[in-house]
Amino acid sequence: MIMQRIRxxxxxxxxxxxxxxxxxxxxxxxxxxxxxxxxxxxxYRHSSIGAGTAALQKMGRENGFEVDATEDAGRFTAxxxxxxxxxxxxxxxxxxxxxxxxxxFERYVRAGGGYVGIHSATDTEYDWxxxxxxxxxxxxxxxxxxxxRKGTFYTVDKRHPASEALPDRFERTxxxxxFKQISPALHVLVKIDETSYGGGGNxxxxxxxxxxxxxxxxxFYTAMGxxxxxxxxxxxxxxxxxxxxxxxxxxxxxxxx
Numbered sequence: 593m594i595m596q597r598i599r600x601x602x603x604x605x606x607x608x609x610x611x612x613x614x615x616x617x618x619x620x621x622x623x624x625x626x627x628x629x630x631x632x633x634x635x636y637r638h639s640s641i642g643a644g645t646a647a648l649q650k651m652g653r654e655n656g657f658e659v660d661a662t663e664d665a666g667r668f669t670a671x672x673x674x675x676x677x678x679x680x681x682x683x684x685x686x687x688x689x690x691x692x693x694x695x696x697f698e699r700y701v702r703a704g705g706g707y708v709g710i711h712s713a714t715d716t717e718y719d720w721x722x723x724x725x726x727x728x729x730x731x732x733x734x735x736x737x738x739x740x741r742k743g744t745f746y747t748v749d750k751r752h753p754a755s756e757a758l759p760d761r762f763e764r765t766x767x768x769x770x771f772k773q774i775s776p777a778l779h780v781l782v783k784i785d786e787t788s789y790g791g792g793g794n795x796x797x798x799x800x801x802x803x804x805x806x807x808x809x810x811x812f813y814t815a816m817g818x819x820x821x822x823x824x825x826x827x828x829x830x831x832x833x834x835x836x837x838x839x840x841x842x843x844x845x846x847x848x849x
Contacts, residue, residue, distance in 0.1 A: 624656075624657075624658070625656075625657040625658070625677045625840060626657065626658045626659075626660060626675050626676050626677060627648070627652060627657055627658070627659050627660070627676060627677060627678050627679070627680060627836060627840065628659075628660050628661075628662065628667065628673070628676045628678075628679045628680065629644075629645055629648050629649075629659055629660065629661040629662070629680045629682050630662060630663070630665075630667075630679055630680065630681055630682065630684065630688075631644070631645060631661065631662075631663055631681075631682040631683060631684060632663040632664075632665055632684055632688040633663075633683070633684060633685045633686060633688070634685060634686025634687050634688050635685035635686035635715065636685050636712070636715070637683075637685070638683040638685075638711070638712060638818060639820060640683060640711075640817065640818060640819055640820040640822065640823060641682060641683050642820075643820040643822075643823040643824070644682045644683065644710065644817060644822075644823050645661045645682065646823070647823035647824070647829060647832075648661075648680060648682070648832075648836075649661065651829065651832070651833055651836070655833065655837075657677070657840070660676075665688055665689050665690070665693050666693075668689055668693035668694075668696045668697050669692075669693070669696050670696050670699060670700070672696075673696060673697065673700040673705065674700075676700075676705070677705070677706060677839075677840040677841065678705065678706030678707065678708055678810075678836060678839035678840045678841075679697070679700070679705065679706070679707055679708070680708040680709075680710065680836065680839075681707070681708065681709045681710065681713035681716060681727075682710050682713070682817075683710060683711050683712045683713070683817065683818075684712065684713050684715075684716040685712050685715050685716055686715075686716065686717075687716075687717060687718075687719065688716060688717065689717065689720075694717075694720055694722075694723070698722055698807070700809075701726065701806070701807055701808060701809035701811075702807055702808040702809065703808065703809075704808055704809055704841065705809045706809060706810045706811070706812075706838075706839030706840050706841055707726055707727075707806075707809060707810070707811040707812070707839060708811075708812050708813070708832075708835055708836055708839045709727045709728075709811070709812070709813040709814070710813075710814060710816075710817045710832070711767075711769070711814070711815060711816065711817035711818050712731065712818075713727055713813065714727050714728075714729055714730055714731045714769065714771065714813065714815070715730075715731040718730060722807070724773055725775055725806060725807075726806050726807070726809075726811050727811065727813055728774065728775045728778045728802055728804060728811065728813050729771035729772065729773055729774040729775065729778075729799075729813075730771065730772050730773050731769055731770075731771065731772075732769070732770045732771050732772040732793055733769075733770050733793055734767050734768055734769050734770065734791075735768060735789065735790065735791025735792070736791070739767050740765060740766065740767050740818065740819060741765065741768070741789050742763055742764070742765045742788075742789065743763065743764070743765075743766075743768055743784055743785065743788045743789035744761060744762070744763050744784065744785040744788035744789075745758075745761065745762050745763070745764065745782055745783070745784050745785070745800060746760060746761045746762075746782070746783055746784075746785060747759065747760055747761075747762075747781065747782055748780055748781065748782065748783055749779065749780065749781050752779075752781055752803065752834065752838065753833075753834030753835070753837050753838055754781055754801065754803065754812060754814070754831050754832070754833075754834030754835040754838060755781040755782060755801070755831065755834065756834070757827070757830045757831070757834070758781075758782065758827065758830075758831060762827070763788075764816070764825070764827075764828070765819065765821070766815075766816055766817070766818050766819055766822060767818035767819070768784060768789060768791075768792065768800075768815070769800075769815045770792055770793030770794050770798070771793075771794060771799070771815075774794075774799065775804070777804050777806075778799065778802040778803075778804050779802055779803050779804055780799040780801070780802045781801045781802055781803065782799070782800045782801040782802075782814075782831075783797070783798050783799055783800055784798050784800045785798075786798055799815075800814070800815045800816065801813065801814040801815065801816070801831070801835075803835070803838055810838060810839050810841055811839065812835035812836075812838050812839050813835075814831060814832065814835060816828055816831070817832075
């Protein structure tokens with residue numbers, strides 16, 4: 593049994609790790625908070641969406657925040673988003689929001705809202721430059737034959753809730769994205785060693801998870817999460833929980849409205 597302290601937004605969160613499950617104790621700022629999981633697809637649809645939604649809902653129950661899940665883009669209105677501390681784009685693809693919904697989401701982030709992108713969230717909204725900057729990059733490709741393979745990741749910054757529990761180097765099996773239009777403002781947490789799997793497109797500087805403040809809000813992205821098995825991996829779930837907590841921040845997103 594391992595007790596670990598995370599300092600977040602002036603509060604201390606205790607994580608109790610009982611192998612192989614990570615159980616969280618919610619900090620006061622998170623009790624009663626809500627997160628929206630959005631998984632609409634207009635292109636390729638990942639079979640892991642169901643597993644990811646279930647994992648995030650379980651994560652919320654165990655860590656003191658509520659999780660709503662939808663594929664209805666009509667939820668993206670000022671009133672619809674006001675109640676959420678963060679919005680998770682779970683393996684979204686293609687053009688999923690119309691112009692009015694895009695405007696509502698921009699206003700939500702500018703008011704302090706949080707964004708979490710998982711895997712193909714970067715394969716989303718190529719015609720909406722603001723979104724690409726929020727996500728931090730766009731999908732450029734991945735290896736094929738097979739597209740899912742084993743590779744070596746390495747942690748470059750452990751001073752964040754999404755990375756502090758990660759090993760210095762670790763292997764996992766997933767689909768490894770390469771990226772284009774990578775923002776220079778990103779705080780990269782995890783990179784991948786392209787020599788460990790072959791077929792990469794970003795060379796020695798290949799980010800796989802990052803965070804940044806953007807346009808008044810908070811954004812976290814992880815390229816992991818293609819496979820259904822990802823959402824049963826304790827290490828990945830701890831990584832994702834840290835990203836969600838960062839995106840949620842310490843005050844409701846609608847507080848400044």
